[in-house]
Amino acid sequence: MAVQSVESSTTSAASSNSAASGAFGPAVALSCRECGERFELGPIFACEVCFGPLEVAYELPAGDPEGLRRRIEAGPNSIWRYAPLLPVPADVADLPSLNPGLTKLVKADNLARELGVTGELHIKDDSGNPTHSFKDRVVAIAVQAARTFGFTTLSCSSTGNLAGAVGAAAARAGFRSCVFIPHDLEAGKVVMAAVYGGELVGIEGTYDDVNRFCSELIGDPVGEGWGFVNVNLRPYYGEGSKTLAYEICEQLGWRLPDQIVIPIASGSQLTKIDKGLKELIAIGLVEDKPYKIFGAQAEGCSPVSTAFKAGHDVVRPQKPQTIAKSLAIGNPADGPYVLDIARRTGGAVEDVNDEQIVDAIKLLARTEGIFAETAGGVTVGVTRKLIEDGLLDPSLTTVVLNTGDGLKTLDAVAPTTGPSAIIRPTLDSFREAGLA
Amino acid sequence: MAVQSVESSTTSAASSNSAASGAFGPAVALSCRECGERFELGPIFACEVCFGPLEVAYELPAGDPEGLRRRIEAGPNSIWRYAPLLPVPADVADLPSLNPGLTKLVKADNLARELGVTGELHIKDDSGNPTHSFKDRVVAIAVQAARTFGFTTLSCSSTGNLAGAVGAAAARAGFRSCVFIPHDLEAGKVVMAAVYGGELVGIEGTYDDVNRFCSELIGDPVGEGWGFVNVNLRPYYGEGSKTLAYEICEQLGWRLPDQIVIPIASGSQLTKIDKGLKELIAIGLVEDKPYKIFGAQAEGCSPVSTAFKAGHDVVRPQKPQTIAKSLAIGNPADGPYVLDIARRTGGAVEDVNDEQIVDAIKLLARTEGIFAETAGGVTVGVTRKLIEDGLLDPSLTTVVLNTGDGLKTLDAVAPTTGPSAIIRPTLDSFREAGLA
Structure with a gap:
């Protein structure tokens, strides 16, 4: 479904409707980072011509940097202040998300x-x-794309930060989530990934096995309606x-x-x-x-x-x-x-x-x-x-x-990393420890 | 050192100088919550008359709420936007702190x-x-008071959130810190308290023993120059x-x-x-x-x-x-x-x-x-x-x-809280788990 220009040849009703209604803001196409071929905005991640990775191409606001700067500065205390530069709708801040960004x-x-x-x-x-990592930024953009493409399940393979970010974002935005992890992750990481109430599936195998399984799933009817933030939503995700x-x-x-x-x-x-x-x-x-x-x-x-x-x-x-x-x-x-x-x-x-x-x-x-x-x-x-x-x-x-x-x-x-000293609860014991 | 009005009878050079130079912003006195007796702003926490707890009394900005609102809204993205209502100097945002607040x-x-x-x-x-708890707010105010009173060591007794908040705030603001905990805290909490590089002292005893020891320390020459955020700095701390x-x-x-x-x-x-x-x-x-x-x-x-x-x-x-x-x-x-x-x-x-x-x-x-x-x-x-x-x-x-x-x-x-299922990395195994 390579297209010559953004306006022509729509093969996916969902994505063309979305583009028409501004679901992707200033984004106009996906373009191949290797051969430059352009594709309509959709849930695809690899060039059909050369198999290179796709990224989002924009027609960015031009001509009034001062006006844009003022608009950004008056925007919300989150990444959504930069909505004019992201593949998201102009009203994105009104949609349920974790509103990440504008960190110190x-x-x-x-x-x-x-x-x-x-x-x-x-x-x-x-x-x-x-959820205390930069992953909230990228997942937030992927969630918007998932919404536009009509996906109902958010997914990823992860060994840590991403699992929590996807689980939390899905919960807030009203998506089902299903996250895949190696079955032998540390208990603490499993809790962080599971607490948001989505499905958490342990895979008997290594992280590579988890990834291979996810690639299989995405090509199977079982994976229909699934947005894998770092696979079929990767071009949007990365923009975060x-x-x-x-x-x-x-x-x-x-x-x-x-x-x-x-x-x-x-x-x-x-x-x-x-x-x-x-x-x-x-x-x-x-x-x-x-x-x-x-x-x-x-x-x-x-x-x-x-x-x-x-x-x-x-x-x-x-x-x-x-x-x-x-x-x-x-x-x-x-x-x-x-x-x-x-x-x-x-x-x-x-x-x-x-x-x-x-x-x-x-x-x-x-x-x-x-x-x-x-x-x-x-x-x-x-x-x-x-x-x-x-x-x-x-x-x-x-x-x-x-x-x-x-x-x-x-x-x-x-x-x-531990205590400087262990003492009895007396001033003498404290003095003996040499910390006074 | 009870005083009739804020202007009269200064017994502590440090605190009167500070008050004069605006170190406490709109705060004008400490007042007893039980008997109403007023005291000069200083590192004290109990009423000398009735032993009641002291709190900060203010002369708050009056007469121009719209102007104040605009000033706040134009302020930093932290609690320091409210400096006109807190016992801190007007330039507090320029002093090193963790700049807590304005959370979602x-x-x-x-x-x-x-x-x-x-x-x-x-x-x-x-x-x-x-440091991921509200304690950063209260500690930030205590740090300002400690600076004004010329304390060089920040301290507290803690079993968790406060230890990390004090350690982190002290590190950033350039204070020595010495935090007291029960010696048998969970390993994770000890790491969180110790990682900021201050002294961490485990006390052989219960949390009550730790507190009793801190009260002793504060009255002893060994504790000279020490600001215990939740003891002798408590009136300021609480305002956070x-x-x-x-x-x-x-x-x-x-x-x-x-x-x-x-x-x-x-x-x-x-x-x-x-x-x-x-x-x-x-x-x-x-x-x-x-x-x-x-x-x-x-x-x-x-x-x-x-x-x-x-x-x-x-x-x-x-x-x-x-x-x-x-x-x-x-x-x-x-x-x-x-x-x-x-x-x-x-x-x-x-x-x-x-x-x-x-x-x-x-x-x-x-x-x-x-x-x-x-x-x-x-x-x-x-x-x-x-x-x-x-x-x-x-x-x-x-x-x-x-x-x-x-x-x-x-x-x-x-x-x-755990995985919904543990499966082999195959589509069949996934289907059998009933999560598709």
């Missing part, structure tokens, strides 16, 4: 001192989202990460940062933040100036940083072995695009080991009072390393992403 | 349907605060809860709710929300009309609801035995004030048992995608019970507080 951009002066940063250092702290770019720039006073450090799992988030920054420049919401994008991985799952350092264009898959489980994708779909962006912008891709991740989690907690999940330890740790290696300029404005919450990865810091 | 007020239409509410039902979801009242009214479009359901631990939060509502009326920021305040307790620690139902003015202490550990204060300091407020406003105090708490946590999660800690299960459960008993009018506008995060009390729901 924390000016991290204490951390800057520790890292020898003399410019501005900010943490974009996405642990403030409703653009809002991180929008918020960072707005919170900096409509200013591009000089440098951003972003964690890499599939690499999608990094590519969409780059897309968002380019959009803001194109629309005229920020001044056009260079910025550098840095990718951060765990050493135990570092296919992209390995390729970057070796000067390769191809990302060779790895078997993950790291405490940063939310980043443990050994064969990242957007790896090659990440390499392109890091090289084009003059950034880099770097990795840190588990010990450095734990140290960085604690460093961020003790300097800024932010308890990050392991992915936040990866970005802070990589930032430190990039400064030491002279790749990140400490005199410029830098934003480091924390995409999740330390409460979800307590095990990472537990072995090295 | 969620219109809970799905939950309303389940509960038979035909009016507006809202959840004030304070799990969105930086007023911001819940301000936010609820602003988020309702500068309108009082008809009914509010608030959890009771010490009872302080409920009394301060009432204080905040009365202030908004007095200033003219909201219309003067009646509202009802309802208190919510767990059956296993229900000294206030027991007294309310028995028609008593005195609250008889209980030994707590409930999963709602953040509310498990058997001898609540503000219990009598809570009884007064519930009776004066035409509200009530009710309790629910552990099973009802768990059911309510799950109900809120599956209807609105909000995963509350046990205290949120208490308020939602009590709301349901109050409606069934005809004490809460389902046709009016009601706000229910969720003061904490389900991630911190996973154990409460874990035994009854």
Whole structure:
């Protein structure tokens, strides 16, 4: 169902009606990131011509950046303030959702001192989202698409953050949900995924087995009416990460940062933040100036940083072995695009080991009072390393992403985090402990 | 150091200088809630005349409610937008803090349907605060007072939420912290309390022993320069809860709710929300009309609801035995004030048992995608019970507080929350499970 222009050839009544009624806002088509072929907006994710990944193409508002800026600033305290730049209807804020986004951009002066940063250092702290990870952003956009396509069940495969985000968003928006996880997940993660009352299905097998099963399900009549947020809704889902770019720039006073450090799992988030920054420049919401994008991985799952350092264009898959489980994708779909962006912008891709991740989690907690999940330890740790290696300029404005919450990865810091002392309830005992 | 008026008799250079330079904003004195005696603003918490608890007295801005409303609305996205109504300096938003508050007020239409509410039902979801409980609000005010009084160490006794809130706030604001906990706390809670890098001291004894030890410490030279947020900084600390009242009214479009359901631990939060509502009326920021305040307790620690139902003015202490550990204060300091407020406003105090708490946590999660800690299960459960008993009018506008995060009390729901099915990774196995 490739189409020459957006107006022509409608093969799906649902999607054409939706497009007509503005269900996708400024989005006009899906376009292949490899061959550029365009397709009508629909629940598809791979190019019919070259099998490349599809992404949302827009006709963005032009000509009145000041008016758009005022409209955004007067909008809701959530990602929906950026509705004019997202594949969602204009009235999206009136529809039931978790209203994620507009999380804090924390000016991290204490951390800057520790890292020898003399410019501005900010943490974009996405642990403030409703289910405490950036996944709420991407799922919120997928939910809107699911609604438009008439899906009644929301689904995904997950080992953690995504399961909770989908369960919670489905509950609030009135969808059935059915989430697939490996059957041997830690008890705490199972509770987080199950508490929202949707179906939670444990699969006897590895996470790869879960993914393979989901691909089968999506092609089977049983999966009819199912929206898999990160499969057949993936083009819409991915766009949610653009809002991180929008918020960072707005919170900096409509200013591009000089440098951003972003964690890499599939690499999608990094590519969409780059897309968002380019959009803001194109629309005229920020001044056009260079910025550098840095990718951060765990050493135990570092296919992209390995390729970057070796000067390769191809990302060779790895078997993950790291405490940063939310980043443990050994064969990242957007790896090659990440390499392109890091090289084009003059950034880099770097990795840190588990010990450095734990140290960085604690460093961020003790300097800024932010308890990050392991992915936040990866970005802070990589930032430190990039400064030491002279790749990140400490005199410029830098934003480091924390995409999740330390409460979800307590095990990472537990072995090295405990009381300073155990004492009897007496002043003498306290004095003896040397803490007075 | 009782004083007749704020201007006279300054015995503490620190506090009089601070008051002069506006360190406490519109606050003018501490006043005894029992005998009304007034004292200079200082690190004191009990009346020297009658030993009653002290609270902050203000000269609030008057005469221009519209101007004040605009000033608030143009302020930061945190409790600091209400600086003109709090005991903090006007430039407080420029000082390092976690900037808590302005959490979501969620219109809970799905939950309303389940509960038979035909009016507006809202959840004030304070799990969105930086360390995911309302404690960030109260600690933020205490930190400002500690700074003014020249304290260098922030401290508290805690079994959970408060420890993390103090550790995080101290880290960000540049204080040393030293938090006291019972030595046998669950490992997860110890990690949350310790990760911010302050001193964490386990006390061999019960929570009561910890409290007794802290009282000793505060009177000893060893405790010099120490601000215990919930002891010698308590009058300031408590004021942080007023911001819940301000936010609820602003988020309702500068309108009082008809009914509010608030959890009771010490009872302080409920009394301060009432204080905040009365202030908004007095200033003219909201219309003067009646509202009802309802208190919510767990059956296993229900000294206030027991007294309310028995028609008593005195609250008889209980030994707590409930999963709602953040509310498990058997001898609540503000219990009598809570009884007064519930009776004066035409509200009530009710309790629910552990099973009802768990059911309510799950109900809120599956209807609105909000995963509350046990205290949120208490308020939602009590709301349901109050409606069934005809004490809460389902046709009016009601706000229910969720003061904490389900991630911190996973154990409460874990035994009854798990996968719908465990299957092999095949379509046949999925079909057999009956979930298609």
